[in-house]
Amino acid sequence: MKAKDIMTTEVMKVKVDDKVEDVTRLLITNKISGVPVVNDENEVVGIVTETDLIFRDKDVNMPSYVPLLGGFILLDSVKKFEKELRKAAAYKVEDLMSTPVIKVYEDDDLRQVVNIMLEKRINRVPVIDKEDKLKGIIARSDILSHI
Numbered sequence: 001m002k003a004k005d006i007m008t009t010e011v012m013k014v015k016v017d018d019k020v021e022d023v024t025r026l027l028i029t030n031k032i033s034g035v036p037v038v039n040d041e042n043e044v045v046g047i048v049t050e051t052d053l054i055f056r057d058k059d060v061n062m063p064s065y066v067p068l069l070g071g072f073i074l075l076d077s078v079k080k081f082e083k084e085l086r087k088a089a090a091y092k093v094e095d096l097m098s099t100p101v102i103k104v105y106e107d108d109d110l111r112q113v114v115n116i117m118l119e120k121r122i123n124r125v126p127v128i129d130k131e132d133k134l135k136g137i138i139a140r141s142d143i144l145s146h147i
Contacts, residue, residue, distance in 0.1 A: 003113050004106035006146045007127045007136030013038050014048065016094040023048050023093055033139075036126045037097045042133045044126045046097030053096070103128050106135050110146070113138060 013036050014023050026035065027050065037046035103126045104113050117125055117140065127136040 001110040001146070002106065003104050003108045003110060003127050003138060004136065006110065006142050007106070007138045008142060009136045011036065011126075011134060011137045013134060014093055015039070016045065016092065016097070018093045020053070020091060020093060020096055023096075024053055027053070034124050036101070036134060036137065037093055038134055044101050044103055044128060044132070044134050046093070046099045047101050047124075047126070048093060048097050049123070052098055101126060104138070105130070110143075114143060117143075 012026060012030060012032065014026070016037055016039065023035065027033065034047055034049035036044045037048060039045050102116060102120050102122060104116060106127050106129055113125060117123075117138075124137055124139040126134055127138060129135050
């Protein structure tokens, strides 16, 4: 069995310049837990999940530092802090979405898809064609329905 045999083909998706509040409304209204983010060519460039949205309410911690000779040395990653701050203050999808996105091809074997989802601990995976265009999505519920 292939990914295309169980994927949902009517995929709700968002664009990078959509507002975060619109994505939140989309997830709540349609009772889904995540959506792929696509560019103008329908290529998957990110994914927004409930976790990404909840992250906005997380406390953002300043990086630890040690003062030294009138300056300071950071003990934590500045990039991690910047990423957390950008997500916390996100207005547009591009600032909130998770990247890189784990994707599968429509002709991938279903066992391979299941293994990827379990190993990466993800609840959904976008399905793409050979031209990297979004064709569908597989959620854990799709797999359970198949079983």
